[in-house]
Amino acid sequence: MSAPAHAAILLAAGASRRLGRPKALVEIDGEPLVRRTARHLVATAPRVLIVVTGEAALGERIDAALAGIAFTRVACPAWAQGMGASLRAGLDAAGTWPVAAALACPCDLPRLSTAHLDALLAAWRADPHRAAACRYDGIVGAPAILPRAAFDAIARLDDRGARDWLRAQADVAQIDAPALAFDIDRPEDLPGHDAPR
Numbered sequence: 001m002s003a004p005a006h007a008a009i010l011l012a013a014g015a016s017r018r019l020g021r022p023k024a025l026v027e028i029d030g031e032p033l034v035r036r037t038a039r040h041l042v043a044t045a046p047r048v049l050i051v052v053t054g055e056a057a058l059g060e061r062i063d064a065a066l067a068g069i070a071f072t073r074v075a076c077p078a079w080a081q082g083m084g085a086s087l088r089a090g091l092d093a094a095g096t097w098p099v100a101a102a103l104a105c106p107c108d109l110p111r112l113s114t115a116h117l118d119a120l121l122a123a124w125r126a127d128p129h130r131a132a133a134c135r136y137d138g139i140v141g142a143p144a145i146l147p148r149a150a151f152d153a154i155a156r157l158d159d160r161g162a163r164d165w166l167r168a169q170a171d172v173a174q175i176d177a178p179a180l181a182f183d184i185d186r187p188e189d190l191p192g193h194d195a196p197r
Contacts, residue, residue, distance in 0.1 A: 004100035004128045006121070006145065008046035009090035010038055010071075012062055012107040013054035013079035022058050023108045025065060032065040034107045039069070041105060043114040044121055048072055050093045052086045054079025087162060088155045095151055100128050102151070104162065105143040111179040112143070120145055123173035132173040133166050137181035140166050140174055 012024040012034050024034035034051070041049055049071040053059035059075060076089035087104060094102040101124060103117065116134065124132035124145040133144035141163050146154060154162050166172055 003125055005047045005098065006044070006124075007094035007097050007099045007102045008041040008044060008049045009087070009094060009102050009104045010034065010041055010049065010051045010107055011083060011086045011090065011104065011142075013052050013076045013086040013089075014083070014106075014108075022061070024058070024062055026108075028110045033110065034062050035065050035069070037105060037107045037109065037112060038066055038071065040112055040114045040117055041103065042069060044103065044117050046103065047099050048094070048097050050074055050090050052076050052079075052090045052093075054086070084157055091146070091151045091155055095148070099148065101145050101147045103143060103145050106183070108183045109143075109180050111182055113179075116175070116177050116180065117143060119175045119177075123175055127171075127173065130171045130173060131166060131169055132175070134177040134180055135174045136176070136178050139163070140172060143180075 014023065025032045028036055038049060051062065051071045051073050053062050053073055054076055059073060063073060072093065074089050074093045076086050078085040090104065091102060120132050120134065120143060129147060131144060131146055133140045144162060144166060146162060154165050157165055
């Protein structure tokens with residue numbers, strides 16, 4: 001029996017106000033974060049890679065950063081409202097594909113690896129009716145695999161994305177991923193930035 005299919009949703013629409021520049025285009029070892037994350041998502045063999053973008057000019061720059069990678073870009077007009085709006089746009093697009101779930105992932109996790117995503121998929125495929133999520137720094141959150149039956153419920157939530165929904169589920173499969181507690185959020189998180197002494 002074949003494994004259930006999934007879509008991958010790469011959330012790259014954020015304004016990055018605290019960082020002061022688009023985090024999707026921050027380079028790690030010479031590679032934009034959005035491309036680095038997209039490569040890991042593509043390695044999971046999704047039915048489709050959906051990249052959610054916000055402001056139009058940034059969307060075009062993300063297109064260029066992802067040259068050579070097959071993906072569908074979805075513009076989120078309400079991107080400034082927060083991650084919830086971007087996730088809704090991604091889930092709406094994923095719902096048009098014959099998939100059993102969506103693997104949702106932000107673009108600002110420099111320590112993300114394909115191994116993290118493979119472990120997440122394995123946990124979900126053990127019971128495809130429930131969600132699977134990463135656990136780090138005392139929280140359960142993204143990257144996460146959201147079953148298709150939950151798309152509508154998650155889309156009705158506020159602008160914090162799926163975190164509240166995940167916390168309300170009693171049977172979320174969890175994988176430990178302490179490395180993912182670090183994300184790019186402020187200038188001091190950037191590679192090569194000298195922390196204050």
